[in-house]
Amino acid sequence: MWSSLLNLIGNIWADETGTVVIEYAMLAMTIAMAIVGVLHVMADKLGDMLMNTANKFAGQ
Structure with a gap:
């Protein structure tokens, strides 16, 4: 789990175009x-x- 989270943070940090952030959003x-x-x-x-x-219960 932690490696996936670190990988995600690394992808977001290394992304210069913003596409990774948009995809995850x-x-x-x-x-x-x-x-x-x-x-x-x-x-x-x-x-x-x-x-x-x-x-x-109300009998209706």
Whole structure:
């Protein structure tokens, strides 16, 4: 793990064009968007399940 991190830092430090930083930023944004999307879907499904459970206990 540490060698990968040091390799990443070395690549960023040695990059003069900025493409490595842009690539890693795009990768990080893609991962973040995927996580947010999954959390959004999970929260929506959880809300539906809780509402169904509440309706069952309320007798509706």
